[in-house]
Amino acid sequence: MRQSQLFTKTRKQAPKDEVAKNAQLLIRAGFIHKEMAGAYSYLPLGLRVLNNIVQIIREEMDAIGGQEMILTALQSPNNWKKSDRWRDDAIDVWFKTELKGGGELGLATTHEEPLTALMSEYVQSYKDLPKYVYQFQTKFRNELRAKSGIMRTREFVMKDLYSFSRNEEEFRTFYEEVAKAYMKVFARIGLGDKTFRTFASGGSFSKFSDEFQTICDAGEDTIHLHRGKGIAVNKEIYTDEILADLSLKKNELEEVKAIEVGNIFPLGTRFSEVLGLTFKDESGNAQPVVMGSYGLGPGRLMGTIVEVLSDEKGIVWPKEVAPFSAHLISISSGNSDVVAEADRLYELLREHGIETLYDDRDVRAGEKFADADLIGVPSRVVVSEKTMSEGGVEVSNRSNGGTAIVPDSEIVERLRN
RNA sequence: CGGGGCGUAGUAUACCGGUAGUACGCCUGCUUUGGGAGCAGGUAGACCGAGUCCGAUUCUCGGCGCCCCGACCA
Numbered sequence A: 001m002r003q004s005q006l007f008t009k010t011r012k013q014a015p016k017d018e019v020a021k022n023a024q025l026l027i028r029a030g031f032i033h034k035e036m037a038g039a040y041s042y043l044p045l046g047l048r049v050l051n052n053i054v055q056i057i058r059e060e061m062d063a064i065g066g067q068e069m070i071l072t073a074l075q076s077p078n079n080w081k082k083s084d085r086w087r088d089d090a091i092d093v094w095f096k097t098e099l100k101g102g103g104e105l106g107l108a109t110t111h112e113e114p115l116t117a118l119m120s121e122y123v124q125s126y127k128d129l130p131k132y133v134y135q136f137q138t139k140f141r142n143e144l145r146a147k148s149g150i151m152r153t154r155e156f157v158m159k160d161l162y163s164f165s166r167n168e169e170e171f172r173t174f175y176e177e178v179a180k181a182y183m184k185v186f187a188r189i190g191l192g193d194k195t196f197r198t199f200a201s202g203g204s205f206s207k208f209s210d211e212f213q214t215i216c217d218a219g220e221d222t223i224h225l226h227r228g229k230g231i232a233v234n235k236e237i238y239t240d241e242i243l244a245d246l247s248l249k250k251n252e253l254e255e256v257k258a259i260e261v262g263n264i265f266p267l268g269t270r271f272s273e274v275l276g277l278t279f280k281d282e283s284g285n286a287q288p289v290v291m292g293s294y295g296l297g298p299g300r301l302m303g304t305i306v307e308v309l310s311d312e313k314g315i316v317w318p319k320e321v322a323p324f325s326a327h328l329i330s331i332s333s334g335n336s337d338v339v340a341e342a343d344r345l346y347e348l349l350r351e352h353g354i355e356t357l358y359d360d361r362d363v364r365a366g367e368k369f370a371d372a373d374l375i376g377v378p379s380r381v382v383v384s385e386k387t388m389s390e391g392g393v394e395v396s397n398r399s400n401g402g403t404a405i406v407p408d409s410e411i412v413e414r415l416r417n
Numbered sequence B: 001c002g003g004g005g006c007g008u009a010g011u012a013u014a015c016c017g018g019u020a021g022u023a024c025g026c027c028u029g030c031u032u033u034g035g036g037a038g039c040a041g042g043u044a045g046a047c048c049g050a051g052u053c054c055g056a057u058u059c060u061c062g063g064c065g066c067c068c069c070g071a072c073c074a
Helices: A021-028 A044-063 A077-082 A112-119 A168-188 A240-245 A270-275 A298-309 A336-351 A365-375 A385-389 A408-416
Strands: A032-036 A039-042 A095-098 A104-107 A131-140 A155-165 A195-201 A208-215 A221-226 A231-234 A254-268 A278-280 A286-288 A290-296 A326-331 A356-359 A379-384 A392-397 A403-407
Touching (some): A021 A032, A039 A044, A044 A131, A044 A155, A044 A168, A044 A298, A077 A104, A077 A112, A077 A270, A112 A131, A112 A155, A112 A270, A112 A290, A155 A168, A168 A208, A168 A254, A195 A254, A208 A221, A208 A231, A208 A298, A254 A270, A254 A298, A270 A290, A326 A365, A336 A356, A336 A385, A336 A408, A356 A365, A379 A408, A385 A392, A392 A408, A403 A408
Parallel strands (some): A326 A356, A326 A379
Antiparallel strands (some): A032 A039, A095 A104, A195 A208, A221 A231, A221 A254, A254 A290, A278 A286, A379 A392, A392 A403
């Protein structure tokens, strides 16, 4: 799109009420807008990134048999009372309200209860299982303290996947598939090198759950990492007993701060039993469905990417999540030939499906460069009198700073890589 | 929820018990034009309420909002 048409603008200064790097940069660059504490709107640039992340997750969830749907954010107390989680001391982050005609209502914090109840309408036989269902849906959590920019908010989109299996073994097999799929997601969005599967508390349903933690000093969590094995243990369960269980030695572990970017956990039959999700096995006996739950927050992933990959000049988006593939910059100094050439290139790139942000604004070069650095599109393409006299354009790489003059004929090919 | 801090133009910041200055932005003009230009002119501001006071943006109290530390975080 033409940058002159973009309604957002960049800012030189970060707002005073943001300390977190992710929020400072995303607001300065015009990706998000803070509505109130713990609530951020996604502006055109931010939405493009968010949608890219969502699409990557979608592809990986579909690849392991996930079926996408969308449940309601409005929750009736009914199912939650059956699981005894309507109480404020069971889930203390409920946003609750009332219907005009009377009756309580909650805004969804998670979806085990309604989904389990829903599935009971469709699952009756062992032949109906296993099933894997997921959604991208807005969660509301009345956090006592929102913090760290978009990392911990009161309203956020979550990808939540739920598995419905016939037995523990079938559940475990899928659980491991999800773990692998998650690592693929992290690799694709540029966090693969720094993200580790981490043993965490399993709560009341299982000995362990698994978190995915991205090493980052701005993280809220502390983990003990075994780089060689590529696994970690959350500080919360870092005890001699647990280490022995996992065959890990203290002196091989490294303590680091990390951001929890995903969490998967066994639910056992905790919800299927109380909500009546059972199936008839081969012998005709009713059995409770064995469940698992798997969460990823696209917004938090976006924030983590900014925390981990940005530099002094601004954001550095990995290719697969970047709002655009190329940032075309014209430096015309009033020269209409340069403008015409930049317009021509913009059309050329569009025809070849290369998503391009075209800085056609009438501002000085320095400002365009600074904005491009801040916005963080992977490839910068500069057209000026200088590049035209050299018979091409200047293409540079946001992450490593590499620059080259590329002949007209090779531009499309170059930007596709 | 415990503790701490902060609310001044669109943004970021000063000062002050006597109605506010600077920078960026924005508007006009001229010059400039490959790393956030220069000059000139202009635009725009004290969170809300009560109290003290001749007078409150400033002091006191209350409210609302925001940030940080901790706690919490299936």
